[in-house]
Amino acid sequence: MNLFVPSSRKLLSAVVGSLLSVQAAFAAIVPAPVSGDIFLAFRASGGTGGSQSYIVNLGTDANFRNATTSFTVTGLGNIGADLTEIYGPGWSSRGDLFWGIFAARVSTSSIIYGSRERNPVTSVSPAWSLIDTTSRNTTAGQISSVIDSIGGYRGREATANSPVAAVQPNTGEASSYNKQVASAGTKDFGSLSEWSSIEGDFGSGPAGTALDLYRIAGASGVTRVGHFTISAEGVVQFNIPTVTPPVDVDTDGDGFLDSQEALAGTNPNDASDFFRIQSLQRSAGGTGVAFKTIPGSSYQIYYSENLAAGSWVRIATVTGGASPTLHQYLDDNLDRRARAKGFYKVSVGN
Known part of the structure; x- marks a missing residue:
């Protein structure tokens, strides 16, 4: 009787081949x-x-x-x-x-x-x-x-x-x-x-x-x-999205941007409330300029004799106090007091 006995090398090859097949199946x-x-x-x-x-x-x-x-x-x-x-x-x-x-x-x-x-x-x-x-x-x-x-x-x-x-x-x-x-x-x-x-x-x-x-x-x-x-x-x-600053608008249509009204302490939703000189009054002691101030803001007062271009001159700076108030500024300059007329304006910043 003839018996066929596979070599160990062939058996090893068969086992390795099986392992490779299993690995491929589990990709x-x-x-x-x-x-x-x-x-x-x-x-x-x-x-x-x-x-x-x-x-x-x-x-x-x-x-x-x-x-x-x-x-x-x-x-x-x-x-x-x-x-x-x-x-x-x-x-x-x-x-x-x-x-x-x-x-x-x-x-x-x-x-x-x-x-x-x-x-x-x-x-x-x-x-x-x-x-x-x-x-x-x-x-x-x-x-x-x-x-x-x-x-x-x-x-x-x-x-x-x-x-x-x-x-x-x-x-x-x-x-x-x-x-x-x-x-x-x-x-x-x-x-x-x-x-x-x-x-x-x-x-x-x-x-x-x-x-x-x-x-x-x-x-x-x-x-x-x-x-x-x-x-x-x-x-x-x-x-990420870039944050775009909001466009400044004039909500109440009074001619002042909302950011300007915030700086001046006025209401951006009320067209009757805007920054302005409240009163201008001459007296023996000088000219009184009245305007509202708020804490943290700075106010520059300017004078012009005739409104000509380049004629505005800053004459004073006022800083807002501890609380909102109606500020009274007195211009007692002798030269300006002697003139028949003159003009004032006030700007606000911080």
Whole structure:
């Protein structure tokens, strides 16, 4: 009888092969997304990478809403390497490569997030419209399809370069990012969103595109969270909104700006209350000039003999006292007292 005994080398080879197969079956999966996570997606309308989208989880919306300074988004790995691998080394100058940002907090009154490209990048984009609860909930459902449904981001294999990024084949299913934003005849994530396009493109390079992110809720309405930029290396930057000083106005129409009325201590909502000389009275001792003063303000008194250009001369400075009062200034200058006429004005500063 002939017995076949396999060599130990062949047995070892078989075991190693089995181990390798098991390791391949357990490739890393992207972390499970949670409600409110912000997603960044890329797609090409044709050419290299035109059959697939690239989706990255940027993290919870709270990180961006509560930011007090601008920052580089970390924890993304090397998405620049992924973009190069998927869309080619010239990805950052492709006019047919698009990027967009979206998110949803699904509830009976959902909150949705959608980006809008700046044009130019130095100017804030027009805000998206406030939509009703039904429209928000429907849009949130479409966004959730891309994030959570079968074929969506959840459960996909992470790329070799990023633990939070996945490649998604473009399909005709609701879970396809490409379908949600590239379907003709409808808005992004469905017609009820009223989003004409959440995307920008790289036709002018990374420096030529920036995305504002808008939050659309119920009672709080539409707010701009900030804007995103990306470098040619794939580094994502979040920029908080710049606080613009309010435009100074004349609320009561009395000819004085509200800021001027605050300085003078007058009511910006009352056209009859404005800073002025209350009375001007000549006497044997001089000319009395009466005006209201408030603490912390400084008052300069000027005199002109004939109102000619350059004829105004400052004759005194008065500092407001501990409480608002009607101040009486007496001009007892002998030369001015001897003149038949003269003019006074008072300015206020701090």
